[in-house]
Amino acid sequence: MNAFDVIIIGFGKGGKTLAAEFAKRGRKVAIVERSDKMYGGTCINIGCIPTKTLVHQAKIASGMKDATFEERSEFYRNAISVKEAVTSALRNKNYHNLADNPNVTVYTGVGSFVSSDVVSVRTSTEEIMLTSKQIIINTGAETVIPPIEGVAGNPLVYTSTSIMELTELPRRLVIVGGGYIGLEFASMYASFGSQVTVLESYPELIVREDRDIAASVKETLEKKGIVFRMNAKVQSVKHIEDGALVVFSDSQTGEVVELEADAVLLATGRRPNTKDLNLEVAGVETDARGAIIVDEYLKTTQPNIRAVGDVKGGLQFTYISLDDYRIIREDLFGDKERTTNDRNPVSYSVFIDPPLARIGLNEEEARKQNLDIIIKKLPVMAIPRAKTLGETDGLLKAVIDKNTGKILGCMLFAPDSSEVINIVAVAMKTGQDYTFLRDFIFTHPSMSEALNDLFS
The missing domain is CATH 3.50.50.60 (FAD/NAD(P)-binding domain)
Known part of the structure; x- marks a missing residue:
């Protein structure tokens, strides 16, 4: 039996950052990852980093107006190679950031609970038993395969x-x-x-x-x-x-x-990846969707076991997993004031072309709550920067509380919206009136200055 101060199952954003934090404080850490292709977690290997690398390459490809399909195919092959280079470099960096730390031991194998303080790791050659009074689950989510005839084993x-x-x-x-x-x-x-x-x-x-x-x-x-x-x-x-x-x-x-x-x-869709964890023997409960149930400090129904990232359901973003790390860090080593209750609203972006970004309530949700609201809209074609980019499709929309002037929500379907939404997020989190963005001095020409007109 190998004893550790903390065992972390899963090499994702929250888990790897916690591993480094514990190691920095002199704690003996075991981190378990089932695949050597997943060091660093979903984001680096199969999520945001590879997809956004390809999104960028696709943006370049969209300018190849007169290219043949064969020419486009060659560009695509090169784009896949670029993606592979980016992800493999980050994967290698993430592995060595922990594996080279004397306080961290990386186990490559499938982790499952034997009891609330013992984890079995099945590697390609053996089964190893680990024990700790503190365990963190960071196994992420997996793709839902619908029960469609002919899908299983189909190479296409x-x-x-x-x-x-x-x-x-x-x-x-x-x-x-x-x-x-x-x-x-x-x-x-x-x-x-x-x-x-x-x-x-x-x-x-x-x-x-x-x-x-x-x-x-x-x-x-x-x-x-x-x-x-x-x-x-x-x-x-x-x-x-x-x-x-x-x-x-x-x-x-x-x-x-x-x-x-x-x-x-x-x-x-995707669902929490818990099937191999054997959670029942550890006293860890899941909800109807299979997500691990946690409290505001990310403790499961077994208090010495916590869950971070996609495995606990909710918003499946790497920055949520990073914030999970902050909550646990402050609970264990800080003032215990950070919880899951104080991070809303959280923005998100969908990287279509142009990107769709959103934070807070949309109009339909606000009206269902019988809120007294003002709706502001701005077509992208009215934005000078969009005209200089030659990208004038899209729509900007904001929901404002009529009585307080506070921004309740914002939807940006526009170039650079994944960046501009963060400005709106800061204004909302700091309790600014909508006039703060209406009258703010932005650079010109920029997409962010469209907030002047949206909130006018």
Whole structure:
């Protein structure tokens, strides 16, 4: 039995940052990661870093107006190589940041609980027992594979992870799922040169967003050549001689449609990755969606075990996992004032082209709460910087409390919105009146100065 001051299962953002924090304080740390391809976690290896690297490359590819498909395919192969170089370098750096620390031992294997203070690690060659009075779970989330006939074992069916290993640009790509992940990949592959069809089972796109924002997103993506089929219930994916045959029905009309594709991407959501943890023997409970239940200090139902990152459900962003680290750090070594209750509102961005960013309440949510609100809108075509970029599609929208002047929410579907939303976030977190942004002096020409006009 190998004893440690803390065991961390999972090498993600929160786990690796906590490992470094404990090690800095002289604690003996074990960090368990099931795959040598996942040192550093989801973001670095299969999430935000590789996807945003490809999004940037796709943006360049979108300017290749007169290129042949073969030329676009060659550019795509090079883009995959760029992505591989970025992720492998970061993975290696993350591994050595911990493995080279004398207070940290990295175990590559599958971790599972034997009891509330013992973890078994099954490596490729042996089973190792670790024990600690403090354990942190950071195993992230996994792709949901829908029960569609012909999906299992089909070499032409991909997840958001495996498609980024595909070195040949698919001429025809069918994406099952029109959520944020599906739209991001649709925008990316359309820019590379694929003919993209998105099959969405709901009658409306991105139902969490206001209809005017969703309509602007759909219209802009359709200009890229992306085809949307709403109310599409996928029945099967067959491997045929020339590719894949996707069969779906229209849930409103009953019409059955067949689509040929060179690749099929499943973008049907993610769920907490807990299946191998054997949580029951440790006394750790999960909710109906399989997410680990935690309190405001990220303690599970077994107080000596905590959970950070996507495995506990909620917003699945690397910066949430980093904030989880801060909460535990302050609880163990600080003033205990940081909790999960004090970090809202949190902004997010979807890296379609242009990006969609949001923070706080949208109009529909505010009206459901019977709030007295003012709605502000600004078309992107009215922004000088957007005209200089030649990117005038999109819409900016803000929700303001009529009585207090406080910003309740903001939605930005515009170039550079993933950066500009942080300005709005700072204003909201510091309790500024909307006039703070209306009258702020921004550089010109910039996308951030559009906030002057949006809040006017």
